[in-house]
Amino acid sequence: MRTNNKLILVASGIAKGVIVQSAKQTGGEHVDVQSMSDMQAAITVQDGKADYFIGSCSTGQGGALSMARAILGEEKCVLLTEQGRMLDSDIIHERASSDYRAFGVSADLAADVIPILVRTLLEKHQNTEV
Amino acid sequence: MVQDLERQIMSEEYHTFSDSPFAERFSLLLSSGQVQLPILNVVMKMINFVEIEFGIELTEDNAEMFVSHIALALQRIANGESIKEAPSALMNEAQALTEYWNQSGILTQIASEALDQEIPQSEHAYLTLHLATLMHNTRK
Numbered sequence: 704m705r706t707n708n709k710l711i712l713v714a715s716g717i718a719k720g721v722i723v724q725s726a727k728q729t730g731g732e733h734v735d736v737q738s739m740s741d742m743q744a745a746i747t748v749q750d751g752k753a754d755y756f757i758g759s760c761s762t763g764q765g766g767a768l769s770m771a772r773a774i775l776g777e778e779k780c781v782l783l784t785e786q787g788r789m790l791d792s793d794i795i796h797e798r799a800s801s802d803y804r805a806f807g808v809s810a811d812l813a814a815d816v817i818p819i820l821v822r823t824l825l826e827k828h829q830n831t832e833v
Numbered sequence: 834m835v836q837d838l839e840r841q842i843m844s845e846e847y848h849t850f851s852d853s854p855f856a857e858r859f860s861l862l863l864s865s866g867q868v869q870l871p872i873l874n875v876v877m878k879m880i881n882f883v884e885i886e887f888g889i890e891l892t893e894d895n896a897e898m899f900v901s902h903i904a905l906a907l908q909r910i911a912n913g914e915s916i917k918e919a920p921s922a923l924m925n926e927a928q929a930l931t932e933y934w935n936q937s938g939i940l941t942q943i944a945s946e947a948l949d950q951e952i953p954q955s956e957h958a959y960l961t962l963h964l965a966t967l968m969h970n971t972r973k
Contacts, residue, residue, distance in 0.1 A: 740894075742897070764916075
């Protein structure tokens with residue numbers, strides 16, 4: 704659900720500040736991104752008040768998506784970093800283009816991952832706009 | 834004095850979390866199968882230690898990620914799963930935060946005793962940085 708045709712993102716976790724900054728830099732006027740607690744962020748997506756959840760944690764192993772998994776369901780969640788490494792941009796692009804609503808990143812890689820994620824999400828929504 | 838506190842905390846058992854500010858978070862972690870009840874007992878011990886040792890109250894506002902991190906990390910350790918190796922820069926950063934490094938050492942001891950398992954050094958580093966962030970959030 705978008706207002707003024709903007710993509711609405713909610714950022715949470717230990718790197719939410721970086722996520723917000725990077726998403727705004729990438730998406731400009733096409734995105735609306737807010738930071739909030741991971742629980743609140745997941746509920747916001749569940750309630751249809753945001754399009755996507757972006758979570759972060761120190762290790763990228765679990766904390767980034769734990770509340771999203773519990774509230775939105777495991778099938779809606781995917782990590783974009785694994786074993787301390789950023790995934791190939793092709794894989795990030797593929798995952799962002801799929802039906803996932805919640806994305807998790809390791810805090811130290813957030814600034815690198817978010818631009819790819821946001822560009823893909825914008826592309827996806829432009830392609831589905833009527 | 835810290836040893837006395839540690840002993841006191843280790844002797845406590847938590848049978849209900851309904852009064853905890855993290856009750857909803859714990860409930861979600863349990864119902865989604867991400868964490869099991871005995872782990873949350875250990876998490877409560879660690880929360881209790883931090884609150885007493887630092888004289889602060891842990892709430893959803895200042896400690897959401899700290900609490901989730903502990904719960905999920907301990908569950909991974911209890912499951913025999915690996916903890917991501919902390920890069921040397923992160924280890925150095927954590928060790929430079931002397932007070933938090935020392936207090937996190939006590940937290941890992943509490944966890945280790947409760948789980949009857951060794952806590953990896955990397956987890957000591959992650960706990961240290963989370964503790965530093967927690968204190969920063971609390972003192973803002």
